[in-house]
Amino acid sequence: MENRKPFYITTPIYYPSDKLHIGHTYCTVATDTLARYHRLKGEDVMFLTGTDEHGQKIEDKAREAGVTPKDFVDAIVEGPRGVKDLWKLMNISNDRFIRTTDDYHVSAIQKIFKKMYDNGDIYKGTYKGKYCKPCESFWTESQLKDGCCPDCGRPVLDAEEEAYFFRLSKYADRIQHLLEDTDFLQPRSRVNEMVNNFIKPGLEDLCVSRTSFSWGIPVDFDPGHVVYVWVDALSNYITALGYCNDRYHDYEKYWPADVHIVGKEIVRFHSIIWPAMLMSLGEPLPKRVFGHGWLLLDGGKMSKSKGNVVDPYILAEKFGVDALRFFLMRTFPFGSDGNFSNELLIQTINTDLANDLGNLVSRTTAMAQKYFGERLPAGCGATEGEKKLAQDSAAPGTFAIVASGGPKQFDAELIALTAGLRGRYEEAMEQYAPHRALEEVFKVIQRANKYIDENAPWALAKDMVANGPRLAHVLYNLLEATRICATLLTPFIPDSCDKIFAQLGAPEGARTWESAAVWGSLPENAAVAKGENLFPRLDMDKALSELEAAEAEARKAALPAVETEPQLEEKVDFDTFCKSDFRAVKVKACENVKKSEKLLRFTLDDGTGTDRQILSGIAKWYKPEALVGKTLMAIVNLPPRKMMGLESNGMLISAVHTEHGEEQLNLLILDDKIPAGAKMC
Ligand code: MSP
Numbered sequence: 098m099e100n101r102k103p104f105y106i107t108t109p110i111y112y113p114s115d116k117l118h119i120g121h122t123y124c125t126v127a128t129d130t131l132a133r134y135h136r137l138k139g140e141d142v143m144f145l146t147g148t149d150e151h152g153q154k155i156e157d158k159a160r161e162a163g164v165t166p167k168d169f170v171d172a173i174v175e176g177p178r179g180v181k182d183l184w185k186l187m188n189i190s191n192d193r194f195i196r197t198t199d200d201y202h203v204s205a206i207q208k209i210f211k212k213m214y215d216n217g218d219i220y221k222g223t224y225k226g227k228y229c230k231p232c233e234s235f236w237t238e239s240q241l242k243d244g245c246c247p248d249c250g251r252p253v254l255d256a257e258e259e260a261y262f263f264r265l266s267k268y269a270d271r272i273q274h275l276l277e278d279t280d281f282l283q284p285r286s287r288v289n290e291m292v293n294n295f296i297k298p299g300l301e302d303l304c305v306s307r308t309s310f311s312w313g314i315p316v317d318f319d320p321g322h323v324v325y326v327w328v329d330a331l332s333n334y335i336t337a338l339g340y341c342n343d344r345y346h347d348y349e350k351y352w353p354a355d356v357h358i359v360g361k362e363i364v365r366f367h368s369i370i371w372p373a374m375l376m377s378l379g380e381p382l383p384k385r386v387f388g389h390g391w392l393l394l395d396g397g398k399m400s401k402s403k404g405n406v407v408d409p410y411i412l413a414e415k416f417g418v419d420a421l422r423f424f425l426m427r428t429f430p431f432g433s434d435g436n437f438s439n440e441l442l443i444q445t446i447n448t449d450l451a452n453d454l455g456n457l458v459s460r461t462t463a464m465a466q467k468y469f470g471e472r473l474p475a476g477c478g479a480t481e482g483e484k485k486l487a488q489d490s491a492a493p494g495t496f497a498i499v500a501s502g503g504p505k506q507f508d509a510e511l512i513a514l515t516a517g518l519r520g521r522y523e524e525a526m527e528q529y530a531p532h533r534a535l536e537e538v539f540k541v542i543q544r545a546n547k548y549i550d551e552n553a554p555w556a557l558a559k560d561m562v563a564n565g566p567r568l569a570h571v572l573y574n575l576l577e578a579t580r581i582c583a584t585l586l587t588p589f590i591p592d593s594c595d596k597i598f599a600q601l602g603a604p605e606g607a608r609t610w611e612s613a614a615v616w617g618s619l620p621e622n623a624a625v626a627k628g629e630n631l632f633p634r635l636d637m638d639k640a641l642s643e644l645e646a647a648e649a650e651a652r653k654a655a656l657p658a659v660e661t662e663p664q665l666e667e668k669v670d671f672d673t674f675c676k677s678d679f680r681a682v683k684v685k686a687c688e689n690v691k692k693s694e695k696l697l698r699f700t701l702d703d704g705t706g707t708d709r710q711i712l713s714g715i716a717k718w719y720k721p722e723a724l725v726g727k728t729l730m731a732i733v734n735l736p737p738r739k740m741m742g743l744e745s746n747g748m749l750i751s752a753v754h755t756e757h758g759e760e761q762l763n764l765l766i767l768d769d770k771i772p773a774g775a776k777m778c
Pocket of ligand 1: 109120359360
């Protein structure tokens with residue numbers, strides 16, 4: 098298809114410093130939904146995502162983990178349950194995936210840096226200021242919030258080093274104009290934030306190289322400097338199309354991007370620094386930057402360091418990929434922040450997917466099959482009058498006035514509302530409001546469910562001779578409304594819509610954008626097949642507790658398998674050591690101490706001829722009867738100690754370590770041939 102309109106859409110490229118969480122998933126699912134929407138409209142979409150792999154934070158994390166930075170990021174990007182696996186699981190349809198460690202990107206960045214240097218926009222100076230390591234951001238004193246990073250609130254470091262600077266200040270006026278006088282940045286509310294916080298106080302030149310660490314792209318004409326990670330990262334949007342490299346060749350076709358979708362905290366980089374870099378390079382600017390809100394947990398931002406991240410794998414595995422995709426797009430207005438909760442997720446699945454959509458599909462297909470077998474009878478489809486009504490109702494904002502009362506009105510209302518759906522949906526999607534597009538689809542789904550109740554097909558079916566044709570027409574209308582809804586839901590829940598189409602018997606031609614505006618596109622004789630229940634209803638309490646158990650299990654699995662206490666630095670002299678009297682002891686009797694969950698009471702043969710009693714807090718790990726007859730090791734010259742009213746004379750020796758966060762204890766059990774009382778030395 099030659100004449101399709103190109104559409105270039107991107108997500109931010111992710112930091113593989115930790116595994117991705119539901120916030121990252123939100124951003125990528127939203128971008129995927131928009132990309133699929135443009136494909137549905139027949140556009141030639143290029144959807145790019147990837148990973149942003151350089152910078153001090155990753156260098157530090159790799160050092161902590163004892164691996165090279167490249168091995169560190171490889172594991173998170175390519176490894177099991179890593180970035181690529183997550184996008185595959187979430188059914189993300191990106192056309193390209195860029196890693197900033199890819200060779201073609203590295204050499205392209207060196208060329209881009211040199212171009213800006215050659216045209217006088219990059220110069221050498223001394224950097225003095227504040228640096229937020231976790232955010233990889235430089236700040237001036239005046240930008241700090243209570244002395245801390247204004248983005249993440251963490252302390253900043255003093256930084257001073259020789260560095261290259263980019264003449265950002267030179268572009269201040271052009272950027273202000275871009276932000277204030279065009280639609281470049283959306284939602285509009287973000288414009289004031291940028292202009293008031295960053296441009297009006299005076300845009301300072303930007304430090305664009307570092308010498309204090311090495312995990313970055315080297316400035317090829319001045320070794321020792323690495324390119325500032327944001328210059329490296331932002332350029333991904335053009336290097337991934339072949340700018341300054343031969344790996345790809347579609348820069349001419351797709352650039353400028355139609356939209357960069359980004360989270361609100363990185364709007365600054367995309368709406369100030371990125372356009373200035375492009376101005377310096379003499380390249381066109383992206384048409385739009387859209388800054389979406391954050392998913393919050395208990396009102397705060399999710400972050401690994403706060404330990405409050407939500408794992409998308411667990412949710413997708415528990416509830417299904419489409420249910421999770423749907424929830425993210427349906428619940429949170431895209432430009433604003435939203436509070437994530439498991440209750441809300443389960444509630445949305447039950448209300449919208451199980452009750453509304455799932456019920457419509459299953460009731461409609463089940464009744465069609467029950468009353469007519471596989472196919473509805475000929476003549477059940479859209480009448481000429483209905484087709485005309487649909488056409489008249491298709492323009493956004495119009496809604497047909499229909500006759501009052503009775504079956505004709507029910508039909509007309511359903512048809513008019515459904516016929517106008519594509520227009521209302523498109524308007525919302527074009528305004529980056531997928532949540533509103535879904536609202537429109539669900540109004541139709543709810544209307545269709547009401548239409549079932551109004552027409553009571555089960556009552557019509559009681560007299561098939563008199564009502565058969567009417568019943569068939571009612572069911573056709575329901576199949577048709579469901580088909581149009583499913584077509585428009587495809588970008589949101591692609592797999593489920595394929596299943597719905599199969600149940601409706603909708604051929605390819607009745608799944609298209611065009612056919613979503615034409616009432617009557619479903620052939621009358623479509624082969625209806627009731628299938629599996631797409632979205633089973635969840636029991637809130639049961640689902641919540643299963644989820645909590647799965648999350649606890651995952652947290653446990655993420656802890657180090659085995660941990661032992663570090664060895665003591667302080668030395669003990671030999672004489673002191675020899676003062677401890679370790680002996681082999683044989684267990685004559687062992688029982689739980691009454692009213693204590695922890696203590697076991699041992700009666701031991703220590704070789705002296707008199708029984709020794711020791712109390713030991715090991716009931717969590719041992720059943721008393723299993724220890725009788727064993728030869729253990731005890732220190733016997735500790736002063737006596739009273740526990741639960743009983744005297745303990747000594748201590749049994751055991752090995753202690755931590756496994757997946759839980760303390761484990763093993764008694765030192767000696768060979769039985771060692772006699773009671775043998776000294777350990
Ligand atoms: N590497 C940079 C982007 C460079 S683009 C040239 C980066 N990476 S990130 O992994 O930290 O974040 C990627 C995206 O995920 C950002 O758009 C960010 O806003 C988004 N989110 C991270 N946590 C989020 C939420 N809790 N909620 C919504 N989006 C969030 O920034």
